[in-house]
Amino acid sequence: MGDNAEVLGGAARTAADAVLDRWQRDPHALVQVLRETQAVTHYLPRPLLAHIAGALGLTLAHVEGVAGFYRFFHTRPVGGTRLLFSDNITDRMLGSEALLAQLCARLGVVPGEVDAQGLFSVDRCSCTGLCDQGPALLVNHHQVITRLDAARVDALADLLLAGTPVEQWPAAWFAVVDGVQRADLLLSGLAADAPTLPAVLARSPQALLDGVARSGLRGRGGAGFPTARKWQACRDAAGDLRVVVCNADEGEPGTFKDRVLLAVHADAVFDGMTVAARAIGAQQGFVYLRGEYRFLLPQLEEVLARRRAQGLLGRDACGVAGFDFNIAIHLGAGAYVCGEESALIESLEGKRGTPRIRPPFPVQAGYLGRPTVVNNVETFCAVAHIARRGGAWWAGIGTAQSTGTKIHSVSGDCARPGLYEYPLGTTIAQILADCGAGDVQAVQVGGPSGACVPASEFNRAIAFEDVPSAGAFMVFDRTRDLFEVARHFARFFAHESCGLCTPCRVGTELVVRRLDKLAHARGAGRASAFDIERLLDLDTVLHSGTHCGLGASACNPLRDTMRHFGDAYAQRSTAPQFQPDVDLDAELSSARRVTGRTDAGAHLHTDTPA
Numbered sequence: 001m002g003d004n005a006e007v008l009g010g011a012a013r014t015a016a017d018a019v020l021d022r023w024q025r026d027p028h029a030l031v032q033v034l035r036e037t038q039a040v041t042h043y044l045p046r047p048l049l050a051h052i053a054g055a056l057g058l059t060l061a062h063v064e065g066v067a068g069f070y071r072f073f074h075t076r077p078v079g080g081t082r083l084l085f086s087d088n089i090t091d092r093m094l095g096s097e098a099l100l101a102q103l104c105a106r107l108g109v110v111p112g113e114v115d116a117q118g119l120f121s122v123d124r125c126s127c128t129g130l131c132d133q134g135p136a137l138l139v140n141h142h143q144v145i146t147r148l149d150a151a152r153v154d155a156l157a158d159l160l161l162a163g164t165p166v167e168q169w170p171a172a173w174f175a176v177v178d179g180v181q182r183a184d185l186l187l188s189g190l191a192a193d194a195p196t197l198p199a200v201l202a203r204s205p206q207a208l209l210d211g212v213a214r215s216g217l218r219g220r221g222g223a224g225f226p227t228a229r230k231w232q233a234c235r236d237a238a239g240d241l242r243v244v245v246c247n248a249d250e251g252e253p254g255t256f257k258d259r260v261l262l263a264v265h266a267d268a269v270f271d272g273m274t275v276a277a278r279a280i281g282a283q284q285g286f287v288y289l290r291g292e293y294r295f296l297l298p299q300l301e302e303v304l305a306r307r308r309a310q311g312l313l314g315r316d317a318c319g320v321a322g323f324d325f326n327i328a329i330h331l332g333a334g335a336y337v338c339g340e341e342s343a344l345i346e347s348l349e350g351k352r353g354t355p356r357i358r359p360p361f362p363v364q365a366g367y368l369g370r371p372t373v374v375n376n377v378e379t380f381c382a383v384a385h386i387a388r389r390g391g392a393w394w395a396g397i398g399t400a401q402s403t404g405t406k407i408h409s410v411s412g413d414c415a416r417p418g419l420y421e422y423p424l425g426t427t428i429a430q431i432l433a434d435c436g437a438g439d440v441q442a443v444q445v446g447g448p449s450g451a452c453v454p455a456s457e458f459n460r461a462i463a464f465e466d467v468p469s470a471g472a473f474m475v476f477d478r479t480r481d482l483f484e485v486a487r488h489f490a491r492f493f494a495h496e497s498c499g500l501c502t503p504c505r506v507g508t509e510l511v512v513r514r515l516d517k518l519a520h521a522r523g524a525g526r527a528s529a530f531d532i533e534r535l536l537d538l539d540t541v542l543h544s545g546t547h548c549g550l551g552a553s554a555c556n557p558l559r560d561t562m563r564h565f566g567d568a569y570a571q572r573s574t575a576p577q578f579q580p581d582v583d584l585d586a587e588l589s590s591a592r593r594v595t596g597r598t599d600a601g602a603h604l605h606t607d608t609p610a
Ligand SMILES: Cc1cc2nc3c(=O)[nH]c(=O)nc-3n(C[C@H](O)[C@H](O)[C@H](O)COP(=O)(O)O)c2cc1C
Pocket: 218, 219, 220, 221, 222, 223, 224, 225, 227, 247, 248, 249, 250, 251, 252, 336, 337, 338, 339, 340, 341, 342, 374, 375, 376, 377, 379, 548, 549, 550
């Protein structure tokens, strides 16, 4: 330990040691070790990281690299109570920015900083998946407060200033409702007389796989890949050990269906994972739960413990001789890119969540090089139903190319936000009518990386062959400025870029800057047609030159809103020709200082004759 031992408090080291022991000093559990240690120590100072690195046999550089990657890890002191306002566009539409300003004013703290006494820090975070009951905020990454309003923020400030512990805050503040507005197959749950899981698993692995193939099920996480084809590839891959991962990262802003499935139908999700494990021959299962859903952890652990006690997990699971399968839950730490399956696997292995170069694909070499199937929460839930009622039954619902039902997380300008489940092929107009949305200008289907659909196209259907969706359905009425919506999403992508590839790291930032220029179009530095053309160039570069889906879809909102709401851009780009939005002469001042030039020739646009 050397010098570090002097700097590192004994209490922090003791807390870290307890966590390290719980994770059996497994270096692959690094993200979990950091998260649990920080829950006690509030932040992760360098000596503590060095201690953890030593205990796990890792370099300090590696551990610091991981701690620095995830937004929920702090390497500098933070407030004793840490408050993060959810910053989805729907939170903003509900007034989150004014509430954040109100709280900061009451606490005497600047957003993103700690107050003078080190008691509080207040900041923003990406969407917390509570858009139907926002504005929302996270308390110490651990709990959520929903339905914020001015009165609640005032009362919150009173409690914080009085030093009242979180445990004594009103319980009603932490209520998270399921908000199911329209249930079809999945949200209604398994029928009471449905066959048990052991009865289902009495079938051969091939029969289970054939059933999923017959259903035509396609993944619900966004890409819509045929589930049976993915499973078959994993089953066929070389290797003795296989892994099933449930992707519960649900980071796409505006999406909250997986939260409800895990809260209400966890058994169905775990059933689906167990069916997958049996079909592909896996021994190990993980749920990768986003850090924002930490509040679901105790109840999920309880369900898993019950299932182990019932013999549904563990050795000879479900009474199938030789089928040893168990499930562990790993938590994310506030990085949207970790929803991308190969980044998720890196994170599961305790590393930075950087997407992998493919091939090999996860089904060939995933978690620790083992063939790995990653599926979305809703996909596994669908499997639980298909395994009981048969593939042909599921294939009879929806359309020929898009079978079964789909759950939509509806938020924004409508009377009844919440979850709506329909057969695939249902029109956008139908969903709008059911959720009580009037005078609608556009719907963002599938989140920022999905599509912005204008009113003229509301007769289109949500289906893989028409408008595909990962589940978000954000409604914007005619009072909303779609340019500002696109600018908000652009900031989201720039914030969440993992930085691995230059077109995405730099390109997403350049998009934000140019949109900011359009937004502040006044005086010198007004935008022109030139700026619009550069935005289109950036769209091309990002779409074709980036390494993963985040970069590829980062300009989708920009492209869609430019196409459908071009006036919003035209009004903001009225300069007859390009105007720089920086003072170029002022920018050269440091060069003049360094070179000792004070003469007129060292200035741009000088009036002085040469
Ligand atoms: C930036 C990015 C974020 C993603 N986030 C999620 C997510 O939160 N949940 C999810 O299931 N899939 C997400 N995906 C898709 C996954 O990579 C993967 O395709 C999916 O989990 C596969 O499951 P499925 O076949 O059941 O859809 C994301 C992809 C990208 C590129």
